[in-house]
Amino acid sequence: MKILSSDQMYAADAATLKNQGITSLELMERAATLCFNWIHEKLKGDPRRILVFCGVGNNGGDGLAIARHLIQHGYNISCYVLNYSEKRSGEFLENYNRLKEMGEWPTMINSSEEIPEIDSDDLIVDAIFGIGLKRTVSGFTSELIKKINAISPFSLAIDMPSGLYANNPNCEGDIILEATHTLTFQGPKLSFLLPNNAPFISSWEILNIALDEEYLQSIKTEYNVVTKFLICSIYKERDQFSHKGTFGHTLIIGGSYGKIGAAVLASRAALKAGSGLVSAYIPKCGYNILQASIPEVMVEVDSENELHHFNFKCNPTVIGIGPGIGTSEKTTKGLINFLKDNATPMVVDADALNIIALNKEFLNSLPKNSVLTPHPREFERLVGGWKNDYEKLEKLQSFSKEYKVIVVLKGKYSVIANGNQLYFNPTGNTALATGGSGDVLTGIITGLIAQGYDTFDAAIFGVYLHGLSAEIGMENLTEETFIASDILSYLSNAFREVKN
Ligand SMILES: NC(=O)C1=CN([C@@H]2O[C@H](COP(=O)(O)OP(=O)(O)OC[C@H]3O[C@@H](n4cnc5c(N)ncnc54)[C@H](OP(=O)(O)O)[C@@H]3O)[C@@H](O)[C@H]2O)[C@@H](O)CC1
Numbered sequence: 001m002k003i004l005s006s007d008q009m010y011a012a013d014a015a016t017l018k019n020q021g022i023t024s025l026e027l028m029e030r031a032a033t034l035c036f037n038w039i040h041e042k043l044k045g046d047p048r049r050i051l052v053f054c055g056v057g058n059n060g061g062d063g064l065a066i067a068r069h070l071i072q073h074g075y076n077i078s079c080y081v082l083n084y085s086e087k088r089s090g091e092f093l094e095n096y097n098r099l100k101e102m103g104e105w106p107t108m109i110n111s112s113e114e115i116p117e118i119d120s121d122d123l124i125v126d127a128i129f130g131i132g133l134k135r136t137v138s139g140f141t142s143e144l145i146k147k148i149n150a151i152s153p154f155s156l157a158i159d160m161p162s163g164l165y166a167n168n169p170n171c172e173g174d175i176i177l178e179a180t181h182t183l184t185f186q187g188p189k190l191s192f193l194l195p196n197n198a199p200f201i202s203s204w205e206i207l208n209i210a211l212d213e214e215y216l217q218s219i220k221t222e223y224n225v226v227t228k229f230l231i232c233s234i235y236k237e238r239d240q241f242s243h244k245g246t247f248g249h250t251l252i253i254g255g256s257y258g259k260i261g262a263a264v265l266a267s268r269a270a271l272k273a274g275s276g277l278v279s280a281y282i283p284k285c286g287y288n289i290l291q292a293s294i295p296e297v298m299v300e301v302d303s304e305n306e307l308h309h310f311n312f313k314c315n316p317t318v319i320g321i322g323p324g325i326g327t328s329e330k331t332t333k334g335l336i337n338f339l340k341d342n343a344t345p346m347v348v349d350a351d352a353l354n355i356i357a358l359n360k361e362f363l364n365s366l367p368k369n370s371v372l373t374p375h376p377r378e379f380e381r382l383v384g385g386w387k388n389d390y391e392k393l394e395k396l397q398s399f400s401k402e403y404k405v406i407v408v409l410k411g412k413y414s415v416i417a418n419g420n421q422l423y424f425n426p427t428g429n430t431a432l433a434t435g436g437s438g439d440v441l442t443g444i445i446t447g448l449i450a451q452g453y454d455t456f457d458a459a460i461f462g463v464y465l466h467g468l469s470a471e472i473g474m475e476n477l478t479e480e481t482f483i484a485s486d487i488l489s490y491l492s493n494a495f496r497e498v499k500n
């Protein structure tokens, strides 16, 4: 699913009016009705107080239309207009008049003194600003938002939490509604997916206002959200005449004394993701552990108790490298020598990334289309810092482009970038914030590449499956008790969900 900027949303709205032969007011009514239905389905006539706060643009117009539906269904509502500007949009005025005709005059707020009492049991509908926000919110409007944040009632933001920009960085200290939930039209805005905005957008869902599909298809954007539809198009049915040789040979290079488990997890993950064969190249001290833990994996050992020689004999399709290798001097030297000669595509994780970050000249030695899977701290070591999340995304794209690699930047919404397109993954939960979860991801992506998935597809698919396994795991476990090997216990369920 494409992530549209506010300008692209306006253009899609305009194309929809033209192609569907409807008015802007009708489109607003469509949007507002969906919001009302959502509220009505949850509240089922609940007599609690609902305070609808409206701006004077089209977001405010939505708010007035929602208020009208709520009144018509007997809800206990008070509707307010934040009179921050003389200007009013046409659709705002139309909806204002409709309320007036019903004898329900919204209350104007012209100063901080006119802000009403708010109770923590109230339901707040925030229709102050949507995608039309252009500057920092100030004056009594910011006072109202501060008050709502302080009292913390359930606040339902319409399209956007007021004060948040759709696709531009906010300034430090900007007053933004900390919305409990956001109903957003057509698709998520870029700002929803960025970690710095987490306090304002803890949960959101899309209301499909049926914008013109053909026009949406034609829009070009580099930002996307991974959908099940995309994943189903990536998934490859297995040919029934295939054999283990058809599904490639993964080599996992990992482990050090005390961290052989990382190599175990990554190797098992590559197998469970469907790699035909899996070998592990590990330090000598890990031999018995690995052999005993996973009989299906072939093991080659370095003659030392830390990885140094990288002189494995097998001929893998793809290498997953880094889990648990440590950053000792010997391993650093060995890895760098290995990088100079290696032409096999790789998935590079953990300490392999940290070693490369200290020896950046070897970034150019990575085989084209290798996958790097840093968490934000590891990525920072590779590219230096960033001013804000938007600059981080730019750095992600330019880094991917410069070194011709795919980067999976891990987080709540892991981002998969290839320098051209960038995908946010929606699956997963905090159960994945556990030791070894990254090793499993490395193994899954490597195993998918081994069996013939395109590398960018494998990175997207791997991240999706990894997150989905954790979600499915919550049917039996909790986010606390779930551990990295549980990801593999639920991987079959995740595959099954994609296949169905
Ligand atoms: N058919 C459609 O188009 C549909 C649209 N839809 C809805 O429309 C929303 C977009 O509406 P919108 O474009 O009117 O923008 P909106 O967010 O209401 O704000 C604009 C007003 O705010 C003002 N303003 C801005 N910043 C300010 C500040 N800091 N402090 C003070 N004022 C500030 C700005 O004034 P100006 O900058 O021009 O002076 C203007 O008056 C969208 O999010 C969705 O909810 C849906 O119904 C689906 C159909």
Ligand SMILES: [K+]
Pocket: 059, 126, 127, 128, 129, 130, 157, 158, 159, 160, 161, 162
């Ligand atoms: K809003």
